[in-house]
Amino acid sequence: MRDAALKRQSMTETAGNSFLSEGKQEEPRLFSGIRWRWGVIAAIAMSLLSLWPQIDLVWHRGSEWNGAFAHANYDEEIYAAYLNGMIEGRPRVSDPLIELQDGNPPPESLFSIQFTQPMLFASAARLLGLSTSSAFIVLSPLFAFLSTLALFLLLSVLTADERLGGVGAVFILCFGTLAGWGGKVLPVLHLGITYAGFPFLRRYQPGLAFPLFFVFILLIWYAFTRKDRSGRTAAWAAGLVFAVLVFSYFYMWTAALAWVFLIALLWIITHWSELRWSLMRLVPVAIVGGVTLAAYAFQLARIESTTGATQVLEFTHWPDLVSPPLIIGLIAGLLTWRAVRIYRTHWADPLTLFTLSFALLPLSLLNQQVITGRSLQPVHYEMFIGNYVALLALVLSIFILKRRPETSGAPRMSRALAILGLIAFAWGAVEINYNTRRRREHNVKRDEFIPVAKRLQDEAAKSGRDPNEREVVFSPNTPVVSDNLTNYAPQAMLWALHAPLMPALSESERNHRFFLYLYYSDVTADELGLRLRKNSPVEVLALFGWGRQFPSLSAEFTPPTDEEIRDQVSKYSEFIKNFGSQSANSPQLSWLVTEADSNVSLSNLDRWYVRESEEVLGQYRLIRISPRVSAEANPPGER
Numbered sequence: 352m353r354d355a356a357l358k359r360q361s362m363t364e365t366a367g368n369s370f371l372s373e374g375k376q377e378e379p380r381l382f383s384g385i386r387w388r389w390g391v392i393a394a395i396a397m398s399l400l401s402l403w404p405q406i407d408l409v410w411h412r413g414s415e416w417n418g419a420f421a422h423a424n425y426d427e428e429i430y431a432a433y434l435n436g437m438i439e440g441r442p443r444v445s446d447p448l449i450e451l452q453d454g455n456p457p458p459e460s461l462f463s464i465q466f467t468q469p470m471l472f473a474s475a476a477r478l479l480g481l482s483t484s485s486a487f488i489v490l491s492p493l494f495a496f497l498s499t500l501a502l503f504l505l506l507s508v509l510t511a512d513e514r515l516g517g518v519g520a521v522f523i524l525c526f527g528t529l530a531g532w533g534g535k536v537l538p539v540l541h542l543g544i545t546y547a548g549f550p551f552l553r554r555y556q557p558g559l560a561f562p563l564f565f566v567f568i569l570l571i572w573y574a575f576t577r578k579d580r581s582g583r584t585a586a587w588a589a590g591l592v593f594a595v596l597v598f599s600y601f602y603m604w605t606a607a608l609a610w611v612f613l614i615a616l617l618w619i620i621t622h623w624s625e626l627r628w629s630l631m632r633l634v635p636v637a638i639v640g641g642v643t644l645a646a647y648a649f650q651l652a653r654i655e656s657t658t659g660a661t662q663v664l665e666f667t668h669w670p671d672l673v674s675p676p677l678i679i680g681l682i683a684g685l686l687t688w689r690a691v692r693i694y695r696t697h698w699a700d701p702l703t704l705f706t707l708s709f710a711l712l713p714l715s716l717l718n719q720q721v722i723t724g725r726s727l728q729p730v731h732y733e734m735f736i737g738n739y740v741a742l743l744a745l746v747l748s749i750f751i752l753k754r755r756p757e758t759s760g761a762p763r764m765s766r767a768l769a770i771l772g773l774i775a776f777a778w779g780a781v782e783i784n785y786n787t788r789r790r791r792e793h794n795v796k797r798d799e800f801i802p803v804a805k806r807l808q809d810e811a812a813k814s815g816r817d818p819n820e821r822e823v824v825f826s827p828n829t830p831v832v833s834d835n836l837t838n839y840a841p842q843a844m845l846w847a848l849h850a851p852l853m854p855a856l857s858e859s860e861r862n863h864r865f866f867l868y869l870y871y872s873d874v875t876a877d878e879l880g881l882r883l884r885k886n887s888p889v890e891v892l893a894l895f896g897w898g899r900q901f902p903s904l905s906a907e908f909t910p911p912t913d914e915e916i917r918d919q920v921s922k923y924s925e926f927i928k929n930f931g932s933q934s935a936n937s938p939q940l941s942w943l944v945t946e947a948d949s950n951v952s953l954s955n956l957d958r959w960y961v962r963e964s965e966e967v968l969g970q971y972r973l974i975r976i977s978p979r980v981s982a983e984a985n986p987p988g989e990r
């Protein structure tokens with residue numbers, strides 16, 4: 352097996368240095384000689400680690416567990432809501448939270464144009480009879496297994512050392528959060544925290560797109576290092592994988608596009624005499640990618656015009672030169688340069704070029720706005736791909752620097768490598784345990800809410816409604832009820848934390864629904880002003896957007912000013928003053944959900960709606976409501 356590894360390394364170096372040799376060489380089949388057990392062991396270990404949040408939730412709930420999936424990463428709840436809609440039979444352009452407006456389907460959105468994964472998972476869930484929650488439970492270990500295996504395979508092929516591939520994969524995945532300014536250490540250092548746990552496992556974004564990114568890299572490697580038919584086949588396969596990425600996750604396909612540009616540029620510079628051959632290898636990727644991007648642009652042209660503002664699209668040329676992935680990439684680049692200087696490698700070596708392209712990728716991703724003038728939440732590049740690629744570059748640069756030229760560059764397994772693997776896995780356990788404990792209370796409350804969601808699901812099934820005919824639910828409890836009901840039940844919400852991102856709502860409709868939510872929650876204008884001044888997330892996100900709440904999402908962060916707050920308070924005061932039956936029935940509510948022990952009167956809601964029946968389900972109260980016939984004549988609180 353060691354001879355096979357050396358042969359693969361030798362063939363790679365030959366392919367990188369003498370493309371134009373007339374003699375034909377017998378090239379081994381793709382993946383030949385790879386000892387998969389190292390990758391499988393690493394993948395199983397990461398899969399078990401990924402299950403810890405779910406195990407923790409089930410352990411703490413015991414026999415009372417209602418089947419909720421453990422929420423481990425931000426935005427998972429809204430992705431679950433969209434997936435749930437597709438499982439229930441709603442179309443691709445359906446809105447996860449909001450009912451149809453006047454019977455018209457919503458426009459394209461960032462949910463609908465990134466449809467590959469939800470369509471695949473929804474089809475599988477319907478086939479297997481899985482709920483959205485069950486699907487999300489399965490996806491965590493599945494993504495962990497596939498991601499580890501993809502990195503193992505890439506490292507093993509590039510270095511011809513499967514043991515390094517297994518350890519390197521675990522190292523990259525477990526230290527990825529720390530490399531992107533997250534992790535357990537940051538609160539200890541009082542630097543704040545933007546993330547914890549494993550960002551690459553966020554369901555369903557980046558999810559499946561994450562391992563596919565590294566598969567894309569591996570296929571490009573084969574396209575450039577193989578002169579036979581398998582190289583051409585790999586190039587076409589890379590184009591198809593890129594096409595899947597385009598309709599999977601924005602930050603993944605743009606990273607893949609930036610990387611392929613970098614490696615093509617580096618390859619052409621160092622292999623200028625073989626320019627025609629190099630360009631021909633890129634033609635399949637360019638053809639498939641060009642057609643795919645044209646289709647993507649067509650869909651993007653039909654997206655709601657307010658999407659750019661809600662997604663914090665900024666127009667800036669300001670560079671970012673202090674991001675951790677960028678710094679790690681710079682270190683990897685310097686180590687690679689050092690390896691060239693001491694003759695451990697040379698610039699034309701494919702491994703050297705690929706390592707250098709990985710090192711440069713974070714710099715290009717986090718500073719593309721210098722040229723384009725547009726920045727769209729660059730923190731996603733830091734946390735979901737740039738950090739992992741930077742660590743990949745670091746692993747490969749150290750490998751190049753330490754390898755022995757006389758042994759074809761394949762270092763032997765050492766005690767240091769084994770220790771590194773154990774340290775990485777231990778750190779991963781610390782990361783995921785910290786994140787699990789941080790979210791435990793919220794996950795328990797989400798699971799306690801499941802009986803209400805199931806009852807609403809049963810009520811919808813009894814009514815025989817079309818999947819698009821969604822009753823509207825109101826709850827003053829946003830974090831648990833509003834943000835999770837659509838994960839399990841077909842009804843729509845009056846308001847939820849992610850409602851500002853919904854394509855079915857115009858800016859005026861968003862403001863109307865949020866003011867309606869405040870009014871029914873008995874929030875006064877003065878109290879709204881107080882919450883905004885205290886930077887309350889629910890109110891700031893609804894009225895000013897995500898970019899005014901979270902500094903990490905904006906290159907030029909500015910919190911709401913006193914003048915802006917006074918303006919919103921004035922608008923809400925006017926809303927209350929002019930409130931009438933038309934406002935109360937737009938949209939018309941059908942259900943009210945409150946906490947069972949809540950003493951909130953909800954007098955404004957009772958002025959316009961009658962409580963027909965109510966039922967206590969665990970920690971929550973589910974109430975059927977209907978509009979009053981002559982609500983204008985009824986004083987607040989009258990039933």
